[in-house]
Amino acid sequence: MTASHELVGREVELARIGLFLDSVRRDGDVRMVRGEPGVGKSALLAATARMAEAADFRVLTASGSEFEADVSYSLLNQLLLPLYGEIQRLPPALRDALTVALGFGPGPAPAALLVCNAALALLTTVARKAPVLLIVDDLQWADRSSAVVLGFVARRVPRSPVGVVAASRTGTENFLDRRGLTEVTVEPLSTEASARLVDSRFPTLTAQARQRLLDLAQGNPLALVELPPTLSGPAQAADFSDVVPLSERLQAGFAHRIAGLPEPTRLLLLLAAFEGGGDVRTLRGMTDLTPLAPAERAKLVRVDDTTGRIVFRHPLIRSAIVALSTHEERRHAHLTIAGALPGDLERRSWHLAAATAGPDEVVAAELERASQRVMQRGDALAAIAALMRAAELSATGEDAARRLAAAAYIGAEAGGSGDATSLLARSREMSVDATGALHAAGAAALLMINGDGDVHTAHRLLAGAIETGAHGWRADDPALDEAMHTLLLLSWYAGSPDHWATFHRLLAMLRPEPTDLLSVMSRTFPDPVRTGRAALPELEALIATLPGEQDLTRVMRIGTASVYLDRLGENREYSWRLVRQGREGGAPRRQLSAMMHLCLDGFLTGRWDESEALAREAQQTCGDSGLTFLTWYFLYTRAIVAAGRGRAAEAFELADEITHWALPRGVAGAAAIAHHPRALAAAATGDVESAYRHAAASSPAGVLAAYVPNCTWVMFDLVEAALRTGRTAEARAHADAMRAADVAALSSRMRLVQHGVDALVDDSDDADARLEQTLADPGSERWLFEASRIRLAFAERLRRRRNFAAARTHLLAARSGFTAMGAQPWLVRATAELRATGYRPVVAEQPVAGIAGLTGQELEIAGLAAAGLTNKQIAERLYLSHRTVGAHLYRIFPKLGISARAGLRDALSARSAEQQHGLVDPR
Numbered sequence: 001m002t003a004s005h006e007l008v009g010r011e012v013e014l015a016r017i018g019l020f021l022d023s024v025r026r027d028g029d030v031r032m033v034r035g036e037p038g039v040g041k042s043a044l045l046a047a048t049a050r051m052a053e054a055a056d057f058r059v060l061t062a063s064g065s066e067f068e069a070d071v072s073y074s075l076l077n078q079l080l081l082p083l084y085g086e087i088q089r090l091p092p093a094l095r096d097a098l099t100v101a102l103g104f105g106p107g108p109a110p111a112a113l114l115v116c117n118a119a120l121a122l123l124t125t126v127a128r129k130a131p132v133l134l135i136v137d138d139l140q141w142a143d144r145s146s147a148v149v150l151g152f153v154a155r156r157v158p159r160s161p162v163g164v165v166a167a168s169r170t171g172t173e174n175f176l177d178r179r180g181l182t183e184v185t186v187e188p189l190s191t192e193a194s195a196r197l198v199d200s201r202f203p204t205l206t207a208q209a210r211q212r213l214l215d216l217a218q219g220n221p222l223a224l225v226e227l228p229p230t231l232s233g234p235a236q237a238a239d240f241s242d243v244v245p246l247s248e249r250l251q252a253g254f255a256h257r258i259a260g261l262p263e264p265t266r267l268l269l270l271l272a273a274f275e276g277g278g279d280v281r282t283l284r285g286m287t288d289l290t291p292l293a294p295a296e297r298a299k300l301v302r303v304d305d306t307t308g309r310i311v312f313r314h315p316l317i318r319s320a321i322v323a324l325s326t327h328e329e330r331r332h333a334h335l336t337i338a339g340a341l342p343g344d345l346e347r348r349s350w351h352l353a354a355a356t357a358g359p360d361e362v363v364a365a366e367l368e369r370a371s372q373r374v375m376q377r378g379d380a381l382a383a384i385a386a387l388m389r390a391a392e393l394s395a396t397g398e399d400a401a402r403r404l405a406a407a408a409y410i411g412a413e414a415g416g417s418g419d420a421t422s423l424l425a426r427s428r429e430m431s432v433d434a435t436g437a438l439h440a441a442g443a444a445a446l447l448m449i450n451g452d453g454d455v456h457t458a459h460r461l462l463a464g465a466i467e468t469g470a471h472g473w474r475a476d477d478p479a480l481d482e483a484m485h486t487l488l489l490l491s492w493y494a495g496s497p498d499h500w501a502t503f504h505r506l507l508a509m510l511r512p513e514p515t516d517l518l519s520v521m522s523r524t525f526p527d528p529v530r531t532g533r534a535a536l537p538e539l540e541a542l543i544a545t546l547p548g549e550q551d552l553t554r555v556m557r558i559g560t561a562s563v564y565l566d567r568l569g570e571n572r573e574y575s576w577r578l579v580r581q582g583r584e585g586g587a588p589r590r591q592l593s594a595m596m597h598l599c600l601d602g603f604l605t606g607r608w609d610e611s612e613a614l615a616r617e618a619q620q621t622c623g624d625s626g627l628t629f630l631t632w633y634f635l636y637t638r639a640i641v642a643a644g645r646g647r648a649a650e651a652f653e654l655a656d657e658i659t660h661w662a663l664p665r666g667v668a669g670a671a672a673i674a675h676h677p678r679a680l681a682a683a684a685t686g687d688v689e690s691a692y693r694h695a696a697a698s699s700p701a702g703v704l705a706a707y708v709p710n711c712t713w714v715m716f717d718l719v720e721a722a723l724r725t726g727r728t729a730e731a732r733a734h735a736d737a738m739r740a741a742d743v744a745a746l747s748s749r750m751r752l753v754q755h756g757v758d759a760l761v762d763d764s765d766d767a768d769a770r771l772e773q774t775l776a777d778p779g780s781e782r783w784l785f786e787a788s789r790i791r792l793a794f795a796e797r798l799r800r801r802r803n804f805a806a807a808r809t810h811l812l813a814a815r816s817g818f819t820a821m822g823a824q825p826w827l828v829r830a831t832a833e834l835r836a837t838g839y840r841p842v843v844a845e846q847p848v849a850g851i852a853g854l855t856g857q858e859l860e861i862a863g864l865a866a867a868g869l870t871n872k873q874i875a876e877r878l879y880l881s882h883r884t885v886g887a888h889l890y891r892i893f894p895k896l897g898i899s900a901r902a903g904l905r906d907a908l909s910a911r912s913a914e915q916q917h918g919l920v921d922p923r
Contacts (some may be wrong), residue, residue, distance in 0.1 A: 010191020038222030064141030188219025441465030513625030606784030702733030788817030
């Protein structure tokens with residue numbers, strides 16, 4: 001049976017696969033495939049493999065395993081194992097690099113680049129005989145080392161008959177750098193194809209059940225095949241409420257089928273799930289495979305005779321198997337696998353660790369030996385992970401400290417270079433006491449995140465080192481204080497309540513109490529909405545010490561403590577002092593922190609030119625100093641300024657760069673902040689739906705999320721976008737949440753935002769009066785961008801209530817603010833509002849040819865349409881109906897001598913709205 005007969009509704013995709021294989025044969029090609037669970041990614045990969053084999057390709061397959069994601073080069077081992085003979089015929093240096101990295105033999109640790117080049121050389125050599133196609137499924141679970149090699153190969157396949165296809169779930173991230181690689185998304189089946197599939201599989205389904213199935217599945221092939229047995233009976237409505245995610249429905253269905261299997265079959269499937277590779281020979285060495293038959297007949301798994309692997313029909317089946325198992329069943333499965341892997345030290349030790357709940361020195365020692373083996377293969381990060389798990393399982397504090405220090409040394413070497421790395425390397429020769437381990441762990445954590453290390457590992461390493469000696473520390477010990485400040489930043493980067501819980505638990509252990517600065521930062525930085533107000537008096541006292549403060553690290557940290565309570569203006573003079581000191585050769589870390597503070601304060605207060613210039617300088621300093629981890633913040637600064645000035649494409653590109661860098665490294669704090677410029681850019685272009693979606697991404701409407709301090713930066717964006725998209729209830733809920741948290745008490749900026757939001761959602765004279773009073777406060781004018789935006793939104797509301805005089809007052813002030821900042825999209829919007837209040841456009845002394853016949857509103861609509869806005873977006877911006885916009889455009893086209901929107905840009909002058917029109921008061 002051909003692939004086309006097996007895959008209903010995938011004729012277009014199959015045709016594209018054929019073209020892709022032709023492209024691979026000619027000149028190499030790559031596809032990164034993404035799609036929702038059950039949408040058919042694996043089926044299309046299988047079809048690709050069949051078509052490639054029929055075309056005489058050499059096909060190599062592998063699949064990521066969530067239970068072996070910490071095992072170094074595990075996926076690459078799967079992928080290249082069939083080429084073992086060809087590896088032995090490589091030149092010695094390349095042969096040895098792959099042999100050691102893949103665990104086939106001993107040797108000196110190969111550099112990562114050498115392993116990458118060896119894999120590429122192997123594949124291109126094999127491809128001289130026949131085209132080679134690499135197919136990788138479940139890329140989201142690939143180990144880091146393998147993903148690096150796969151990405152290296154993928155970028156270098158052009159001009160060689162080598163192809164790469166790698167699939168991952170939508171909404172997941174992985175360690176493969178996808179930039180520049182062609183991505184495709186597997187879409188759900190069409191309604192027609194879904195109906196054909198259902199009719200072919202379930203011809204006796206009733207019309208009602210058939211329609212219910214089509215509505216539930218929404219084109220998801222796995223759902224179309226798996227849900228029908230559940231569509232009968234009284235529980236239907238409860239089981240398939242629209243609020244239940246499709247993946248949960250499917251997993252529940254699989255769980256029901258798995259629960260009906262004989263116990264030996266279920267336990268065998270649990271073994272196969274944990275073993276990762278699904279190798280039949282390996283599993284046969286662990287247990288009898290006869291019980292597999294019921295699972296095969298139930299079509300939960302199949303045995304691939306070509307590769308000799310047990311393949312789960314879908315990853316959700318594997319997840320359901322694990323979810324249905326008991327703790328003791330999981331423990332026994334891990335022990336069984338470990339017992340069958342006497343020669344594979346790394347995999348054996350991780351399975352033993354998974355079976356161990358408390359301290360176990362035997363398992364800890366095995367993990368430590370595994371880390372040494374891994375280091376011989378050149379994977380420092382996997383060695384660190386093994387040592388950290390060994391430290392957690394250590395029977396004594398001394399052993400835990402020793403293993404954490406060893407992890408710190410490796411992390412320092414892997415994550416960076418310079419004086420700190422040299423000091424850590426030399427300290428190997430010294431005895432490791434608690435203080436030494438703490439210094440090593442703190443330095444290593446910073447060095448790791450400045451390299452390729454992830455934040456979660458750095459956090460665990462440092463927290464473990466602190467906890468090892470926590471009961472014997474004094475809070476004012478410099479080593480402990482420094483480590484806690486570093487842990488605070490790592491917790492912010494990681495951005496999860498669990499990381500903060502660890503920080504606060506350790507903070508509570510400090511005796512007699514934390515130092516003054518650490519105490520304040522622990523309340524103003526992690527979750528200022530809930531704890532910042534109480535710390536305000538202490539923060540003010542710290543700021544008052546700045547004029548005489550000689551400790552520049554304290555100066556830097558007082559600035560950090562000030563960020564979310566909007567006190568950076570009181571730090572400006574001292575931040576510039578740190579910048580100048582850094583430019584003259586001082587500590588770049590302090591310089592860059594000060595630049596962060598100046599960039600943010602500059603954006604909020606309208607010093608956008610200064611912020612952009614500082615951000616570009618800081619990016620260069622990050623590269624020159626090796627502190628590349630901090631680059632994301634200056635990308636953020638550039639992105640929000642670009643968004644404010646109407647350079648939406650640039651803003652989205654910079655935000656995407658932040659996200660792409662942050663998510664694989666676990667830097668959720670940076671990934672959350674990246675939604676801010678996206679929301680701002682979308683609002684600037686009139687795409688209020690996207691503006692709402694991005695503003696709500698970090699903290700949904702009605703919630704000021706815990707440990708997401710930047711949720712306060714998008715409160716106004718969220719409420720305004722909610723109102724402009726008809727989400728009145730959501731806007732009111734968010735305003736209520738802000739009042740309940742009393743954000744207005746945090747700063748004059750928060751008070752301005754609170755009263756601005758209240759005036760938009762509360763149609764009362766009291767709300768208007770509060771906002772008017774706040775806007776009249778000189779302290780509010782410091783926040784130029786927010787004040788101008790709030791004036792504009794408030795004026796739009798006043799204009800709709802026909803209070804034109806009051807609206808003009810605010811619009812003129814907003815126009816001045818936007819002009820000063822160069823905030824062109826907002827300036828255009830303020831200009832349009834002024835016209836709508838009765839101001840009339842004055843034609844410039846040199847009229848612009850071709851537009852003299854347009855009215856002011858027609859000119860505004862034409863300009864927005866030329867900028868790419870849809871009729872709906874123009875209507876939302878100008879508070880018109882989309883039909884009215886269409887009617888205007890129908891009249892505009894003949895006046896300009898054009899017949900379609902595509903001609904608008906050329907027909908209109910390139911001059912800006914400010915240059916084309918002055919504004920005068922008609923009175």
